[in-house]
Amino acid sequence: MARGLFRRQARHVLLTGQRGVGKTTAVRELARQVSSGQFDFLQNARFILGECQNVLRHESRPRFAALFEWLAGQQNVVVCLDGLGALLRGEHGATNISLLRAALRLRDVRIIGVLSQWDYDDLLASDAEILDVCTRVEMPEPDEAATLPIVRQVAAQIEADFDCRIPVPVQTRAVELSARFIWSQCFPIKAIRVLERACENLAYERRQNGETRAELVIDDVIRVVSEISRVPAETLSGDIDGTDYEQILGSAVVGQSDAVAAVARELRLIRAGITDPGKPASVMLFCGLNGVGKTELAKRLAEIYSTSKRLQIYTMGNFVESHSVSGIIGVPAGYVGHDQGGQLVNDLNADPYGVFLLDEIEKSHPDVLKPFLNLFDEGWIVDQRGVKAYADRAIFILTSNAGYEAISQMHQDRRPMHEIIEHVKNSLSRVRNERSSQPVLSQAFLARIKRIQIFNPLDEPAMLGIARILIDNVQKTWLKHRGKQVQISEPLISHIARQGHEINTKSNGREGGRGIRRLISELIEDQIQQAAIRARSVYQRATIIQLNLRDREIDSATPPISNGVENVADIAIDVRFS
Known part of the structure; x- marks a missing residue:
C-alpha cells in the first residue's frame, strides 16, 4: 500500500x-x-x-x-x-x-x-x-501458518479485555479447529472470534456462576467451534464415534439394508476425518426404481449431518438447457440478478456441512454439470461474482433411474452387485441430452463419484415396513393437531401393504412406495373424514378413532357412524369414534 x-x-x-x-x-x-x-x-x-x-x-x-x-x-x-x-x-x-x-x-x-x-x-x-x-x-486469506502469529498478537489484547490467560496450545487449537470446521468465514477473523467467544463464555461463568478459573482450556475452544459449526464436541475432540448410524438411517428407509449400511460406513469415515483432503466429504450415486427410498435416505442423512438439518434438493430436470447453468453459478455481470450470485455457492456458504441432492442427474444438460467437475475434484466452486465456496465438508448425492428395468431384472436373476453397478455405469454413459445429443455424463464426471449404491426393488415385507412408517406419521399428525388418537388394526395395515405391493408390481416397479401414500389417504384419512361428516357430534367428542377391516356381508350389523368403501380386495373400512 x-x-x-x-x-x-x-x-x-x-x-x-x-x-x-x-x-x-x-x-x-x-x-x-x-x-x-x-x-x-x-x-x-x-x-x-x-x-x-x-x-x-x-x-x-x-x-x-x-x-x-x-x-x-x-x-x-x-x-x-x-x-x-x-x-x-x-x-x-x-x-x-x-x-x-x-x-x-x-x-x-x-x-x-x-x-x-x-x-x-x-x-x-x-x-x-x-x-x-x-x-x-x-489481500489473500492467510493460511494456518501465517494466521498463528496474528492470533498470538491479538490474543494479548483479548487477555487484557477479559482478564484471563489464553495459553499458546489453546490458541493453536483454535486455529486448527476453525480451519477444519468453520468454512463460511476467513482467516484470521474466524480464529480470533473463536477465542473471543470462549473468553466471553468463561467471563460469564466467573461472574454469574462463581467460576474461579482464569485460564482458557482446549475444551472451551472445542465448545465454541461446536456451537458455530454444529459438529458434535466429541468429533472435534477426536473421540471415536460410536453412534448407531444404521439404526438412525434405517428408521426412515425400509428394505434397503445394504444402502443404509453403506451410507453409515461413509458417515463414520467423514466423522472420523478419514476423507480425501480438498475434495467433498463424499460424492455418492443412488440408483434404483422410483419410490424405493433414495430421497428418504438422503433426507435422514441431512437430518443427522447437515448444519441446517435440511436436504438441499436440486431437481436436475429443471436444468435441461445450456444457459440453465446460471441456476448453479449465477448470471454474468450486466444481467439482472447478477448480484444474487450462484445458488450453489450461496447454499454452500450458508451451510458448509450441507447435504445436496442432485435428483435425476441424467436429465440435466451437460454444460450444467461442468462446474461440478472442478467442485468434485478440487472441493471448491466460484460463481459469476467471483465469490468462492468450499465443499470440503459437504456431501453430494446424485440419483438416477437410468436402466431401472434392467436393474430390476438383474435383481430377480440374483446377479452379483458388481455386474449391476457396471450396467448402471454403462447405462449412464449412454444417456444423451435430448436437445444437443451430447452425452450428459462424461467418463471424467463418473470417475469423480466415490460410491455407487444400488437400491433394491421393494418386496411385500418392505411395503409393510413403509406402511407402518407412514401410518405412524399420520397418527402423530392427528394426535398433535387434532388431539385424537388414531388406532389402525393389523389386518388393515397388512391390506394396505399388500395392495401397495400389487400396484408396484403391475407398474413394473415404477410406483415404489408412493402407492402406499395414496392408499393411506383413501383407506384411512378419507374414511375418517366421511365418517365424521355422518356423525359430526360424536366425532367432535371423540378422543379415539378406530379403523378396522370388515366384510361387506356384515354391513347390516355396522353402527351408523361406520362408513365403508369398496376396494380391490372386496373389503370395507369400519370407523368407530369413542
Missing part, C-alpha cells in the same frame, strides 16, 4: 479481498507505522477512516457528494473508504463511479478504497480511467 501511495500517477490504492482477511487492520497498521516515523513521504499526512459498509443505496449518492465536497477543501490527507462498494452502488442499478473519478483527481488527497473481490470485479475491473490512477493490492 505504501508503495502505491508513493507513486505519482497511480497514487491511490484499491485494497481487495474476502471479508475477515484483515484489510481494515492492514490500513490501521499502515497508519500506525506512519505515525511512528516510517514512510517519511507520508509523515505529515492525516489518515481518515470512512466506514461505508452500511450506506444504503438511496443514500449513497448524496453522501458521496458531501464527502467529495469536504475532500475538495482538504490538504495532504489519506482517506480510507472501508466498504467502498456500498458507496458506489446507487438506486435502480445506477452507480456513483463518476464521483469516484472526480475524487481521484483531487491533487492533495490520496484514497485507499477497501472493497470485496466481487465489488471490484463488478464495478471497477473494466474501468480503465480509474485503474490508471489506482494501484490494486490484493
Whole structure:
C-alpha cells in the first residue's frame, strides 16, 4: 500500500479481498507505522477512516457528494473508504463511479478504497480511467501458518479485555479447529472470534456462576467451534464415534439394508476425518426404481449431518438447457440478478456441512454439470461474482433411474452387485441430452463419484415396513393437531401393504412406495373424514378413532357412524369414534 501511495500517477490504492482477511487492520497498521516515523513521504499526512459498509443505496449518492465536497477543501490527507462498494452502488442499478473519478483527481488527497473481490470485479475491473490512477493490492486469506502469529498478537489484547490467560496450545487449537470446521468465514477473523467467544463464555461463568478459573482450556475452544459449526464436541475432540448410524438411517428407509449400511460406513469415515483432503466429504450415486427410498435416505442423512438439518434438493430436470447453468453459478455481470450470485455457492456458504441432492442427474444438460467437475475434484466452486465456496465438508448425492428395468431384472436373476453397478455405469454413459445429443455424463464426471449404491426393488415385507412408517406419521399428525388418537388394526395395515405391493408390481416397479401414500389417504384419512361428516357430534367428542377391516356381508350389523368403501380386495373400512 505504501508503495502505491508513493507513486505519482497511480497514487491511490484499491485494497481487495474476502471479508475477515484483515484489510481494515492492514490500513490501521499502515497508519500506525506512519505515525511512528516510517514512510517519511507520508509523515505529515492525516489518515481518515470512512466506514461505508452500511450506506444504503438511496443514500449513497448524496453522501458521496458531501464527502467529495469536504475532500475538495482538504490538504495532504489519506482517506480510507472501508466498504467502498456500498458507496458506489446507487438506486435502480445506477452507480456513483463518476464521483469516484472526480475524487481521484483531487491533487492533495490520496484514497485507499477497501472493497470485496466481487465489488471490484463488478464495478471497477473494466474501468480503465480509474485503474490508471489506482494501484490494486490484493489481500489473500492467510493460511494456518501465517494466521498463528496474528492470533498470538491479538490474543494479548483479548487477555487484557477479559482478564484471563489464553495459553499458546489453546490458541493453536483454535486455529486448527476453525480451519477444519468453520468454512463460511476467513482467516484470521474466524480464529480470533473463536477465542473471543470462549473468553466471553468463561467471563460469564466467573461472574454469574462463581467460576474461579482464569485460564482458557482446549475444551472451551472445542465448545465454541461446536456451537458455530454444529459438529458434535466429541468429533472435534477426536473421540471415536460410536453412534448407531444404521439404526438412525434405517428408521426412515425400509428394505434397503445394504444402502443404509453403506451410507453409515461413509458417515463414520467423514466423522472420523478419514476423507480425501480438498475434495467433498463424499460424492455418492443412488440408483434404483422410483419410490424405493433414495430421497428418504438422503433426507435422514441431512437430518443427522447437515448444519441446517435440511436436504438441499436440486431437481436436475429443471436444468435441461445450456444457459440453465446460471441456476448453479449465477448470471454474468450486466444481467439482472447478477448480484444474487450462484445458488450453489450461496447454499454452500450458508451451510458448509450441507447435504445436496442432485435428483435425476441424467436429465440435466451437460454444460450444467461442468462446474461440478472442478467442485468434485478440487472441493471448491466460484460463481459469476467471483465469490468462492468450499465443499470440503459437504456431501453430494446424485440419483438416477437410468436402466431401472434392467436393474430390476438383474435383481430377480440374483446377479452379483458388481455386474449391476457396471450396467448402471454403462447405462449412464449412454444417456444423451435430448436437445444437443451430447452425452450428459462424461467418463471424467463418473470417475469423480466415490460410491455407487444400488437400491433394491421393494418386496411385500418392505411395503409393510413403509406402511407402518407412514401410518405412524399420520397418527402423530392427528394426535398433535387434532388431539385424537388414531388406532389402525393389523389386518388393515397388512391390506394396505399388500395392495401397495400389487400396484408396484403391475407398474413394473415404477410406483415404489408412493402407492402406499395414496392408499393411506383413501383407506384411512378419507374414511375418517366421511365418517365424521355422518356423525359430526360424536366425532367432535371423540378422543379415539378406530379403523378396522370388515366384510361387506356384515354391513347390516355396522353402527351408523361406520362408513365403508369398496376396494380391490372386496373389503370395507369400519370407523368407530369413542
